[in-house]
Amino acid sequence: MTQIDARLDRAFASLETAISNGRIPGGVLGLVDADGNRAVRSLGHAQTVPEQRAMTDQTWFDLASLTKVLFTTERILGLAEAGTIDLDAPLTSVLPDFRHYNLDNWERKVTFRQCLGHQTPFPAVFPLYTYGRDPDLLRTFLLQHEWPAGPAVYSDINFILLGLALERIEGRWVRSMNPGKGFAWSSDPANSAASEDCYWRHRVLVGEVHDDNCSALEGAGHAGLFGTVSAVLDFAAEKLAGSGADALIRTPLSGRRTHGWERPYEGWSGGEHCSPATIGHTGFTGTGLWIDFDRGHAWSLLTNRVHPTRHFDSGIIGLRREVGDIINAG
Template identity: 80%
Template sequence: MTDIATQIDRAFAPLALAVQTARIPGGVLGVIDRDGNRALRVIGAAQSVPDQRPMTETTWFDLASLTKVLFTTERILALAAAGTIDLDAPLVSVLPDFRQYNLDNWERKVTFRQCLGHQTPFPAVFPLYTYGRDPDLLRTFLLQHEWSAGPSVYSDINFILLGLALERLEGRGIRAMEPGTGFAWFADPGSAAATEDCTWRHRLLVGEVHDDNCSALEGAGHAGLFGTADALLDFAASKLDDAASDALIRTPLSARRTHGWERPYDGWSGGDRCSGDTIGHTGFTGTGLWIDFARGHAWTLLTNRVHPTRHFDSGIFALRRAVGDLINAD
């Protein structure tokens, strides 16, 4: 197998090109293997407007939807392992007031496992934040809204609901829960990669969550976590070291998904050369983590591709695949 230094040197090339051609302000690429060897490469700016700050190996990133797998999936599966919840039980076993005014509807039949695998009819996108900024009222709205059933798609609603179940079980908001070693719900603006100049919050977002719904809810199960490349590699190393105890995150629920994570399919973010025993996930802000159990290594690509705006073709989808293919080129 190619040594880790060679892997990261060749995989860094497309990231460097994306920064040099001004597609992305900056990024960090990290690789780790089962023996604990790791390497990091960094390039570009953590912030480009209105001030310039360089990207560093210790820059904190808004991890966006990586929250789903790093935090929410981990907690839900731990509760299932402890017997606190049944993955095949409906959410109403913990959230009895979910759609409480219509007891005979599809929403009340949705299970924890279906939410983990995005096997529900919830819409792909829903602008909850446009209904106000009262987090308690928004939670009530979410639970009582009559959702239109559609095809099963990747939906943040699944993990927002899982987050509400966690809050109900623990009797506190998500931001009062321990986010996990090396992670946080906010970051020091001087140490964080900037994201978007937000049109409805009227400020550049640095160290506070980019996701609109998570911001309005003041913490949610689908987004909000911050971390560094080293924190992500530490998390990946824990999975590589103890793969047997994490069988469910490797167990397929569909052609594209396991419990919480994605698995390889044609055109997926991890590229075409990883093994079939690989899981991965991405975040809207330009983040991602992939763990290949058969090859015994993992990699993370962290960028601030939405800075200063999301309305620009950063090429992030092709970049992720190119990096994955070069990581696994041997």
């Protein structure tokens, strides 16, 4: 057994326990190193309601907020590198109609970099989907709504707006853009992990986006990406190899964040034993990716912890930290 297999097996035991205790239906855990060696394990069920299907290494997941780093951050930083946008310019440099009925407001001063680092006063959550199902009208609502200013918190609004900027630059909706190698904006239900039995869509969501606002917008910059653990690990392996916008995704913007990503802090999702040169991000559906540049490895834990409902303590927060601690313990 290789060292990477042994390390993964030790961490996989935590996932096995969570599944056997009925905390989550199923999951996949993968580990890759800078030399391209990798190991993957899967267990449990991809779906339990209204039918049962087994989880496999090839199961597709709704990656939820991993979309922010796997897609939107990459696109925005690529445009900045090409000189198409200035990260320190306000969003109005691309979205001149943003709150244009009041030219002297705080929203019009928000920059691309501030959105990437969640350093804006936007609210943490906002039920946009309750305002209707017309995606064009909802985009207009987002741009003209008078947002209450609060403390800087992690907010989907930041990345929804970055997605709108991408749409304005490319002249097409996010869902029409190339999602990246190995990824998609939906997946075959027969090969997908189920998410929630949705109250307002009146069905179990399988292969379609779980995020309510992304569904109503028919694609957005904060959620909606689908992929397998293999695709996520491929992305991480490219970062470990030094390709892409690596400098900025590792450059701190605050005590908890870089450009798009989280960095280690007390109690964060990657555990206590990762190096300071680690970045990571999680997704509401039960997904996550962490890349430790000093140790030269990355790991991804993908689960369907919201199936069949989000209104249950799945223990995902503790599970993520435990897995990270075991992987980085030796």
